[in-house]
Amino acid sequence: DLSGWKRTLWFWSLRLNYRGAPMLFNYVWLRDHCRSASSFNTATNQRNVDTGSIDLSIRPVRTNLQGDNLILTWPDGHTTEYSLAWLFENSYEKQKQTPVQRRILWNADVYNKAHVQPAKWEKFMETDDELKKFLRNYLLYGIAFVDEVPNTVEATEAVTQRASLIRETTYGKMWCFTSDFSRGDTAYSQLALDRHTDTSYFHEPCGIQVFHCLKHEGTGGRTLLVDGFYAAEQLRQKSPENFELLARVPIRHEYIENTDSHKNHITAIGPVLQAYPWNNEVYMMRYNNYDRSVMNTVPPDAVQRWYVAHRELTAELRRPENELWVKLTPGKVIFIDNWRVLHGRESFTGLRQLCGCYLTRDDVLSTARCLGLEGLS
Numbered sequence: 001d002l003s004g005w006k007r008t009l010w011f012w013s014l015r016l017n018y019r020g021a022p023m024l025f026n027y028v029w030l031r032d033h034c035r036s037a038s039s040f041n042t043a044t045n046q047r048n049v050d051t052g053s054i055d056l057s058i059r060p061v062r063t064n065l066q067g068d069n070l071i072l073t074w075p076d077g078h079t080t081e082y083s084l085a086w087l088f089e090n091s092y093e094k095q096k097q098t099p100v101q102r103r104i105l106w107n108a109d110v111y112n113k114a115h116v117q118p119a120k121w122e123k124f125m126e127t128d129d130e131l132k133k134f135l136r137n138y139l140l141y142g143i144a145f146v147d148e149v150p151n152t153v154e155a156t157e158a159v160t161q162r163a164s165l166i167r168e169t170t171y172g173k174m175w176c177f178t179s180d181f182s183r184g185d186t187a188y189s190q191l192a193l194d195r196h197t198d199t200s201y202f203h204e205p206c207g208i209q210v211f212h213c214l215k216h217e218g219t220g221g222r223t224l225l226v227d228g229f230y231a232a233e234q235l236r237q238k239s240p241e242n243f244e245l246l247a248r249v250p251i252r253h254e255y256i257e258n259t260d261s262h263k264n265h266i267t268a269i270g271p272v273l274q275a276y277p278w279n280n281e282v283y284m285m286r287y288n289n290y291d292r293s294v295m296n297t298v299p300p301d302a303v304q305r306w307y308v309a310h311r312e313l314t315a316e317l318r319r320p321e322n323e324l325w326v327k328l329t330p331g332k333v334i335f336i337d338n339w340r341v342l343h344g345r346e347s348f349t350g351l352r353q354l355c356g357c358y359l360t361r362d363d364v365l366s367t368a369r370c371l372g373l374e375g376l377s
């Protein structure tokens with residue numbers, strides 16, 4: 001029963017009020033996070049405490065509040081000092097109210113009215129300021145552009161390496177593609193592609209997709225962009241149970257390529273939506289109806305409900321007002337958050353050549369943090 005559990009929690013935890021907000025800190029946690037020289041190496045930012053040796057029934061013998069500092073004396077005489085501000089920043093209670101990544105969810109109107117300025121190649125390559133502005137937009141909107149990039153694979157590669165490490169995949173490091181069916185995938189045709197995220201068949205789908213259209217002599221071929229998280233939030237508001245279902249039920253995606261020059265069989269299992277359990281923030285969407293594999297991980301009594309939920313999400317994703325159409329032209333490089341923003345393309349005629357690459361999400365985020373960008377933890 002809850003009251004018994006609460007009492008246990010209080011017994012094992014220190015209760016603090018900071019700026020009127022109650023916070024609970026578990027005693028083992030307080031010993032484990034000690035920042036004293038013997039407990040934490042500030043040169044490497046790594047823990048020295050052997051967590052496995054902390055007495056699980058540890059309690060401080062003395063608890064002092066001196067100004068804004070909390071000083072705990074442990075049974076062995078070791079003291080731990082925390083500033084209340086640090087405890088607040090790192091408390092569960094704070095994390096619960098803070099998005100891991102601050103975002104502006106958009107439909108076409110919201111995005112257009114924001115008048116987000118593209119970065120310019122020269123400044124982007126030379127100044128951290130321009131890179132920082134670019135990454136700020138990228139983090140907020142899940143898409144960002146660099147203009148005036150020289151029309152080559154090398155320049156495209158140089159742009160991406162300002163932000164991150166390239167993630168090599170079966171398509172290569174930097175890839176160039178055209179409608180020549182050189183690979184066993186619809187991307188290598190002139191056909192239209194409905195909105196989707198790429199590499200849904202990886203256990204960790206590629207974080208970012210970069211495109212640069214080096215050449216197009218023909219018609220059509222516009223790029224479609226849809227903010228998947230905007231659609232997910234609409235779904236959550238309208239049918240929380242359908243949102244939950246898509247976040248809970250793991251399904252399989254698959255990439256099977258069996259040509260003379262390429263043999264691949266890649267498959268991964270994961271839900272359409274992924275959200276952090278402590279604040280319900282959506283952080284990943286896998287949505288690729290082409291690459292979705294046989295669905296046999298869903299219990300028979302949930303299959304119908306899953307299709308209903310998937311349909312409702314699809315309806316949100318397909319609302320015309322949510323569609324942002326752009327024509328990629330030589331010189332314009334786009335970064336797309338492949339965990340959030342879906343891309344597609346219109347069918348086209350003529351020779352159309354795209355180059356680009358995938359980037360690792362962790363490295364882009366690392367660059368952003370190192371530049372001091374806010375709204376990212």
Ligand SMILES: C[N+](C)(C)CCCC[C@H](N)C(=O)O
Pocket residue numbers: 171175177185186187196197198199200288290291
């Ligand atoms: C981008 N590039 C042309 C290299 C690969 C396309 C991969 C297409 C695959 N169906 C997927 O969605 O992951």
Ligand SMILES: O=C(O)CCC(=O)C(=O)O
Pocket residue numbers: 187193198223343344345354
């Ligand atoms: O041709 C395009 O514009 C995009 C094709 C695509 O979806 C991809 O390469 O991932």
Ligand SMILES: [Fe+2]
Pocket residue numbers: 187196197198343
């Ligand atoms: Fe794609």
